[in-house]
Amino acid sequence: MSSYESESSPSSGSAAASRLSRRAFAGGVAGAAAAVGVGAGPARADAPATAERPFAATPGRHAKRPNILFVLGDDLGWADLSSYGSPHIKTPHLDRLARQGVRFTNAYSGSATCSPTRFSLYTGRFPGRTKGGLAEPIADKSAGLEPTHPTLASLLRDAGYATALIGKWHCGFLPDYSPTKSGWDEFFGNFGGALEYYSKLGGGGEYDLYEGAVREGDATYKDLRYYTRILTERASAYVAREHDRPWLLNLNFTTPHWPWIADGDVAASAEIVRRIKAGEKGALWHQDGGSIAKYTEMVQDLDRSVGEVLRALRRSGQERDTLVFFASDNGGERFSYNWPLSGNKGSLLEGGIRVPTILRWPARLDGGQVSDEPVYTPDWTATLLELAGARPDPAYPLDGTSLAGHLLRGREVPERDLFWRVRGERALRRGDWKYHRGKSGRDQLFHLGRDQREQADLSGREPALLKELRAAWERTEAELLPYPAV
Template identity: 35%
Template sequence: MLMRAFLFVIHGVLFATAGFSADAKATTARPNILFVISDDQGWPDLGCIGSKPLITPNLDRLAAEGVRATNFYATWPACTPSRGSVLTGRYPQRNGLYDMVRNDLVNFGHRYDAEEYAVSPEMTLGLDPKEITSGDLLTKAGYHCGVVGKWDMGQAKRYLPLQRGFQFFYGHGNNGIDYYTHERYGVPSLFRDNERTQEDRGTYVTDLFGREALRFIGESGEKPFFLHLAFNAPHGASSFGEPAADGRKTSAGVQAPEKYVAMYRGKVEKKLERYCAAVTCMDDAIGEVLKKLKETGKDKNTLVLFMSDNGGSGNGGNAPLKGSKSTMWEGGLRVPFIAWWPGHLPAGKVTDEFLTALEILPTLLEASGTKAPDGVKLDGFDMMPVLRGVEKSPREAMFWQRRGDKAARVGNWKWLESEKGRGLYDLSTDLGEKHDLSAEKPEVLKRVQERFAAWRREMDESEPRGPFRDF
């Protein structure tokens, strides 16, 4: 097989990695790829971590037989831009999807009708069609590619997975639905391929996503597959609950089947029972997929990656991290991550190396021997040598911005400036971001802020892309 060099640039530093060519002979040796992403699952919210009574035997087994990263970050503190980075390997500010694709009138109890929804932001915005996705790249390399679950990259036909390189889609294009009706504040939201469907209305959606993942794997035949399995669990349902005493519409919160809720009764606060239950139900669905891989013999050559799209929300806290989803504190940005690949990754390894979701796409390209996109700058690198423990992470900086909220990590220094707080923190001694060192370390503060400003200039100089910029 021919060797090929991949080049990745991270904040001005050039890295080279080696990979195999995408010829026909290499195809049979390529791994299947299962990428699993959960929704609002907090950094400590795995049973194997031990800080909460969560029941996640299947994810725990992946961690015991693979690598768990403790120092892994999402690219944004909420879902849409974070998930866009996973698909493109690029900062949200570079790929153009750097804020939520969301109708905010639901914050005021508004329920949309079909005609109003059709011209709303959730139907007219999405990931720029010029962006190249993991589906585009792996399909071109000979993979059977599918998306099951939360797509969140837009619902107009041009934004849906079948137009973004994938051959299979069952899920929702917007960023949240009711677990049983599959509506988003009144609008039916499940798709099969390019068409909306209500065929499964009434069935708990995590079970549906598990079912469709099994269907996709079964339809892959002898071709290597790439499945982007994106759960909406344990995010709150996008539907209204019982009206408040003053008549205001309220959120329904997390929904979960009673048999899972019963597992937590008396073990956690009542308000957390459904959150924990949704996590365990998702873990069971993941377990069924892993069982299918073993039954078909595909587990022997399948790379599995798992992460949450952002920090936890409504989950009883992210201690010892500060903050939660939507904040620039560690609790909003640092997420659980597991990698499993028998024979290629060590078992039971825990790494504290600095890694991010920007590394996902370059890692998939390297593992599958797939050519990186020509003329497209990726913001991450192949992290497989880091996960194996044979190399240190080349990442020494990461930057975030959500409107006026800003944050940067350079080495172990973390700076943030936001509505909910600001300061300079040394994460090596202050993971909980309790001690602001801005006054004591003005030279460090200046250096980190200068790095952020340089990154912001680089993002602004990228090719202007929609939907949030002129293009």
């Protein structure tokens, strides 16, 4: 059944919300698997994310493996786009992307802060399965993504893809950790969690803009223009290249992460730099700066930047065969618009982990669609691997579920739990039900279909369900690494 929803009225997340159009399932990627030498046959929706059962081709649609442009905003809240309900932030380019593809209303990040979510994307696994993923977020050189761990990039590279990461890495520092050690052929960007937009100084006063960094001591890349402009130019140039094979580009903006400096704010930049150089701890956090107006300016700049990259993609002639994905790495921060959700970045309440998520693939998916299926970051790793005909490493089983069968063939997403753990907090979603324990230590139960704001605690009415969901969370948690002592 075809169902559409106006971009000005986001879904409530209820069962009545719009579903994906049946026409979306007409696509297929037969030949993707053939390109990596695997067999044919129907794929099960609940099958592991492998290329052993490629999709059937559909007459009239060629079967080319997609290029993948995976764009992350930084600390962008769930309702910070006008297509998600923001009354004051205008995002016409991302709204157009949503009209051309699928907008997800119940999409989540893999964690509530920057680096753990990136771990869950790059590995397709819960952050707590790796030592580096326990840092929330990474703040020093003691942790990172081990180069021996397979990643989305390394697995796609093994399947014949060119790979690049432009922007924020935040999965460990040199000399031990780097995108070029973990599967990306090319890297241009910053290692840390934040930097001042003009000077490129991190919180400790270090200069943090690199090109192709492999080892400590590699030369930094000097460019003192506004960072979002630089990343946009780099990404536009990458997609416009002549490519002789499919490619993955992880484009990780730092916008709209603090400090609250928009393009042209050179005086505010100079003041932050002065404080950093004077040794003021926390200067980069900019706790005494920012405003809703400034935040709006930064988000709208992010929207323009994404639009510029998409124009370069269209001019290159690759738009039809490029899967474009846009999301945030976690929920919004101080000035974010999250209504009607409670909580923000760092919390496992909805506002801390539910994020705007848009997917477009003209060759395979119809536009104008809305999905209210609960999905989260590890699912996209599994999905992209399947669509690209890449094989996960059986020694590192994925925690995500491939959504390829749902997106392309209309299959139901298999019933499963979405699991989160951060230090001192836990959450699990099953269908419309969510189990949550915050730092107060009190177990709560919410029905998100009726109460997205998580105000009506139903744990007293549903003790058996609470017990069941708590036990499910604890079974998964028992498989993860323990947090180190503080």
